[in-house]
Amino acid sequence: MEFMLDTADLAAIEYWNDHLQLSGITTNPTILKKAAAVDVFDRLRAIRKIIGTAKCLHVQVVGESAEEMVKDAARILQEVDQSVYIKVPTTPEGLKAMKLLKRKGVHITATAIYSEFQMYQAMMAKVDYMAPYFNRMVNQNVDAKQVIANVAKTGKRTGSKSKILAASFHNVQEVTDALDAGAQAVTVGVDVVASAFANPAISAAVAGFAQDWQDLHPGKHVYD
Ligand code: E4P
Numbered sequence: 001m002e003f004m005l006d007t008a009d010l011a012a013i014e015y016w017n018d019h020l021q022l023s024g025i026t027t028n029p030t031i032l033k034k035a036a037a038v039d040v041f042d043r044l045r046a047i048r049k050i051i052g053t054a055k056c057l058h059v060q061v062v063g064e065s066a067e068e069m070v071k072d073a074a075r076i077l078q079e080v081d082q083s084v085y086i087k088v089p090t091t092p093e094g095l096k097a098m099k100l101l102k103r104k105g106v107h108i109t110a111t112a113i114y115s116e117f118q119m120y121q122a123m124m125a126k127v128d129y130m131a132p133y134f135n136r137m138v139n140q141n142v143d144a145k146q147v148i149a150n151v152a153k154t155g156k157r158t159g160s161k162s163k164i165l166a167a168s169f170h171n172v173q174e175v176t177d178a179l180d181a182g183a184q185a186v187t188v189g190v191d192v193v194a195s196a197f198a199n200p201a202i203s204a205a206v207a208g209f210a211q212d213w214q215d216l217h218p219g220k221h222v223y224d
């Protein structure tokens with residue numbers, strides 16, 4: 001199981017990288033805009049500095065034609081480093097770009113996925129990750145959990161090495177649904193991650209234990 005953060009916010013990345021078993025960071029132009037990362041490459045290099053080279057960093061192309069996407073990928077790899085996963089929209093132009101990038105040995109994450117069909121095309125292009133947009137599918141009345149379950153099953157049957165990196169979550173239940181359905185990885189926004197621990201029952205349980213410990217050993221906060 002891989003857990004990634006869908007953000008370009010450096011403070012959030014520092015914090016959660018210290019606290020969770022983070023596998024990597026995913027970004028897209030909207031996320032970079034939200035984090036006011038005007039100097040995009042500076043921000044991406046800063047993210048890499050925090051997470052190190054053992055964790056993956058996913059960066060999206062912005063070009064519209066396959067040739068522009070390949071050019072964008074080269075620039076990203078040159079400005080950040082060669083191990084970046086290049087996010088490519090799963091469109092006809094994107095699929096052509098995936099073919100060209102695959103030949104160059106570039107790590108690829110197929111993105112902007114709303115259907116099983118797109119994921120099967122990405123699988124055949126032998127991408128590393130496929131990012132289905134869970135909440136956006138739900139908003140289109142698509143059973144996102146079933147879509148992921150179907151693709152996970154087909155991936156297993158065909159021996160595909162492309163991993164499902166489910167994305168676009170608006171609550172914790174969607175995240176666990178994607179994992180239950182067979183996604184090998186998820187990328188989650190910091191608001192959703194924070195909300196997972198904001199259950200008042202959790203803090204009430206911890207406060208109860210602290211109070212009982214204090215009753216037993218007033219003034220002592222640790223065992224020593
Ligand atoms: C990640 O790959 C996607 O770009 C992202 O999760 C989309 O999320 P949103 O639907 O919240 O914009």
